[in-house]
Amino acid sequence: MTLTIEQGYAPGCIGRITELHADFYGRLVGFGLPFEAKVAHGLVAFFEQYQARRDGIWLAVDGRKILGSIAIDGSRAEEEGAHLRWFIASEETRGTRIGSRLIERAMEHCIAQGFRRVYLWTFEGLEVARHLYERHGFRLVHQQAGDQWGKQVNEQRFEWKA
Numbered sequence: 001m002t003l004t005i006e007q008g009y010a011p012g013c014i015g016r017i018t019e020l021h022a023d024f025y026g027r028l029v030g031f032g033l034p035f036e037a038k039v040a041h042g043l044v045a046f047f048e049q050y051q052a053r054r055d056g057i058w059l060a061v062d063g064r065k066i067l068g069s070i071a072i073d074g075s076r077a078e079e080e081g082a083h084l085r086w087f088i089a090s091e092e093t094r095g096t097r098i099g100s101r102l103i104e105r106a107m108e109h110c111i112a113q114g115f116r117r118v119y120l121w122t123f124e125g126l127e128v129a130r131h132l133y134e135r136h137g138f139r140l141v142h143q144q145a146g147d148q149w150g151k152q153v154n155e156q157r158f159e160w161k162a
Helices: 013-029 033-048 098-112 127-135
Strands: 003-007 056-062 065-073 082-089 117-123 139-146 153-161
Touching: 003 098, 013 033, 013 065, 013 082, 033 082, 056 098, 065 098, 082 098, 098 127, 117 127, 127 153
Parallel strands: 082 117
Antiparallel strands: 003 056, 056 065, 065 082, 117 153, 139 153
């Protein structure tokens, strides 16, 4: 496997990122249609308003196959912070450091854009991802029970501040 990180939209990435999320979280915690629809709608809205200087999307690719992703939505960076979204790496990429490389690229973008704060929402129990977030300077700032992803989980908000 020869993994590279490509920046920007690639044909089929909306569907593939949605598929990676639906498959992983469906098996892990039983998320179904509400979650998959939320991911797909969010990606569509992100790309409809995408501005290359402000926003960013990075894809982990092997040949032409997308095996991971991360995005930064900077549309509300001044008010709320930039939003780190759609971070995922396929099972076949485990042990390749691709997750860390994706976060590094996203955070390099945030620093270059002068974003003072970056946040993400996730949920309790994703220890590998949490370790990556914390290793890259994110701190847990809020927890709450919620069902925005179609099933009751303990939602967590992590933030990075410059």
